[in-house]
Amino acid sequence: MPKPTKGPRLGGGPAHERLMLANLAAALFTHKSIKTTETKAKRLQPVAERFVTFAKKGDLHARRRVLASIGDKTVVHELFTVIAPQVAEREGGYTRITKLGFRKGDNAPMVQIELVLEPVVAKPKSAKKAAAAAAAEAPVEAPAEAVAPAEETVEVVEAEATEVEATEAPAEEKAAE
Structure with missing residues (x-):
């Protein structure tokens, strides 16, 4: 029996969770900031940070690994050419989660996850x-x-x-x- 992943499940099976996280990461890289539930944001953060680390490497193998998860070439191109140079000096912590309150319909905790693109200050x-x-x-x-x-x-x-x-x-x- 396969061992389940740690952390909260996002509904559906593991393939659905992978696809959902890839779509959230693509939206994050396109819009630089997205509003989602706290659970999804906490599951998205390590995935997005790993993609940014691959983008900082910038070689062909890293680009193909990111492209295997995020199918949109324009998003991957923007990640490697626009976002990676902006965070080149930063050694980690490429995303920030800010709590916004609770959703009106089902009282789910909402957060805003955004890319940290400010220059590093000593x-x-x-x-x-x-x-x-x-x-x-x-x-x-x-x-x-x-x-x-x-x-x-x-x-x-x-x-x-x-x-x-x-x-x-x-x-x-x-x-x-």
Whole structure:
């Protein structure tokens, strides 16, 4: 007996569930945001994120794997050429689920699932991390200060050499006379 998939069932058999999730993913990639029930959105999220990960790879094998699930070539083309470059910097979390309330007819919890297409913003460093970074940079500055006195000694040596030359020059002039 085949082991059933984990998570809530969406009605019908496993083939119907696969087709329903593929259609929801196609609608999500076409419209960038769809309104559906919470159960369907939670089942759709890992499927859609996997398709976006394939699109980020961008090779022919990945395109054929997505095309095997989503039969519409225009949706797959848009996923690979429009959506994938927009989420290239993002390392995961390509979708966002926002709760909307309950449906009027049957009181089903409704949500909006959308693609997260905003650019990734680096988080500001905390005070502890900033202090650790400053401490890590401090030893780097110490050798730079050690080099500075060595340069001063070179200047002093050069100055003494010019003084010696200046005192030797009159002595040679006197010897020539």
